Amino acid sequence: MNNQLSNRVNQMATSATLAMAAKARELRESGKDIIGLSLGEPDFTVPEFIKEAAKDAITQDYHSYTPVDGYGELKQAIITKFNRDNGLTYEPSQIVVSNGAKQTLSNLAMVLLNPGDEVLLPAPYWVSYSDISKVAGGVPVVIKTSIDNDFKVTPAELEAAITPKTKMLIYSSPCNPSGSVYSKEELRGLADVLAKYPQIIIVSDEIYEHINFVGGHASIASFDDMYDRTVVVNGISKAFSMTGWRIGYMGGPSWIARACNKMQGQVTSGANCIAQRATITALTNSPERIKFMIDAFKERRQIILGLIKDIPGFIANEPEGAFYVFPDISSYFGKTLNGVTINSASDFSLYLLEYANVATVTGEAFGDPNCIRISYAASTEDIIEAMKRIKNAVISS
Ligand code: PMP
Numbered sequence: 001m002n003n004q005l006s007n008r009v010n011q012m013a014t015s016a017t018l019a020m021a022a023k024a025r026e027l028r029e030s031g032k033d034i035i036g037l038s039l040g041e042p043d044f045t046v047p048e049f050i051k052e053a054a055k056d057a058i059t060q061d062y063h064s065y066t067p068v069d070g071y072g073e074l075k076q077a078i079i080t081k082f083n084r085d086n087g088l089t090y091e092p093s094q095i096v097v098s099n100g101a102k103q104t105l106s107n108l109a110m111v112l113l114n115p116g117d118e119v120l121l122p123a124p125y126w127v128s129y130s131d132i133s134k135v136a137g138g139v140p141v142v143i144k145t146s147i148d149n150d151f152k153v154t155p156a157e158l159e160a161a162i163t164p165k166t167k168m169l170i171y172s173s174p175c176n177p178s179g180s181v182y183s184k185e186e187l188r189g190l191a192d193v194l195a196k197y198p199q200i201i202i203v204s205d206e207i208y209e210h211i212n213f214v215g216g217h218a219s220i221a222s223f224d225d226m227y228d229r230t231v232v233v234n235g236i237s238k239a240f241s242m243t244g245w246r247i248g249y250m251g252g253p254s255w256i257a258r259a260c261n262k263m264q265g266q267v268t269s270g271a272n273c274i275a276q277r278a279t280i281t282a283l284t285n286s287p288e289r290i291k292f293m294i295d296a297f298k299e300r301r302q303i304i305l306g307l308i309k310d311i312p313g314f315i316a317n318e319p320e321g322a323f324y325v326f327p328d329i330s331s332y333f334g335k336t337l338n339g340v341t342i343n344s345a346s347d348f349s350l351y352l353l354e355y356a357n358v359a360t361v362t363g364e365a366f367g368d369p370n371c372i373r374i375s376y377a378a379s380t381e382d383i384i385e386a387m388k389r390i391k392n393a394v395i396s397s
């Protein structure tokens with residue numbers, strides 16, 4: 001009865017990251033020894049001090065519906081965090097807590113986009129930006145970037161994509177999937193262009209803020225002329241290894257926050273009470289307490305980059321943040337490996353799944369058809385073994 005589904009969902013792509021993770025899980029359950037490097041999910045357990053806060057919340061009998069936009073105490077913790085880490089000042093009316101940053105992004109698209117509004121997506125972009133925009137009636141406008149410029153959009157490229165219909169710009173820094181980090185100067189270059197087009201709302205996804213190997217995270221919202229038109233998106237999934245706890249949040253203009261609150265109030269209500277209480281503890285503690293995870297990612301990045309260099313046909317830039325590498329593998333297009341003809345990054349990613357038993361994600365899902373994404377949020381042993389398998393699968397064919 002597929003024909004009874006709405007056009008909305010029929011036209012929507014399945015999340016490629018989640019689909020690949022599900023496929024890897026299925027193959028593993030059927031007995032295959034799959035190494036999963038598809039999902040952007042830290043492999044650490046939740047830090048003990050945060051778990052304790054969650055247990056306390058249960059003991060203290062937190063159980064009721066929460067305020068739609070988050071507990072007041074959590075909003076204060078978020079305000080303190082924005083001030084401490086980003087030099088940004090917000091009032092509680094400018095903060096909304098949601099069920100993951102994904103819902104924050106979805107709220108923003110739903111409350112800001114009208115049918116036909118264009119959404120600028122410098123590619124590679126995070127997989128869900130495009131479909132979240134489309135569901136809300138927006139039209140994604142993909143801006144191609146190049147590996148030579150570290151996959152970062154230049155002011156000229158940004159300006160060339162702007163039309164009278166442009167309503168929103170969405171990007172992440174550190175970037176999922178390229179790992180690129182925009183410096184303050186680079187953001188100022190983009191802000192100079194945006195200053196000429198006041199109708200554009202900027203959605204700055206900073207969920208990988210702490211996973212930055214070059215230091216000095218910069219937010220475009222810290223420029224006075226951008227503050228009033230920027231929404232900063234963040235969450236606890238990545239920095240605190242709390243993907244399943246589903247807490248994300250935004251700071252931005254109060255007229256947007258009010259609308260997100262209204263939208264969320266009809267769709268999901270407020271986020272889980274125990275997870276919110278734990279997030280207060282996560283955010284009010286010093287980021288020093290999670291530095292061990294960042295250090296581990298940094299070490300793994302060096303390991304994976306060293307190994308990727310030895311795989312023929314892989315060209316990778318050096319990611320400065322997040323936990324992904326995004327090699328260009330287009331040199332394999334048109335070639336046949338183990339009898340399989342590779343015509344696209346999807347073919348290549350599926351080939352790796354079958355012949356190397358390693359799960360990656362096709363770059364097509366991120367708007368770059370020449371690359372694949374490899375997550376190194378995995379153990380060092382898995383990373384080393386996966387790279388060995390990939391190398392064997394591409395050379396011994
Ligand atoms: N933005 C980016 C760039 C991401 O990689 C992710 C992945 N989880 C999200 C948003 C959504 O995060 P959450 O788990 O908070 O929904």
Ligand code: GLU
Nearest residue numbers: 015017018038039040176
């Ligand atoms: N953000 C992660 C990723 O890119 C998790 C999966 C998802 O939320 O789509 O792999």
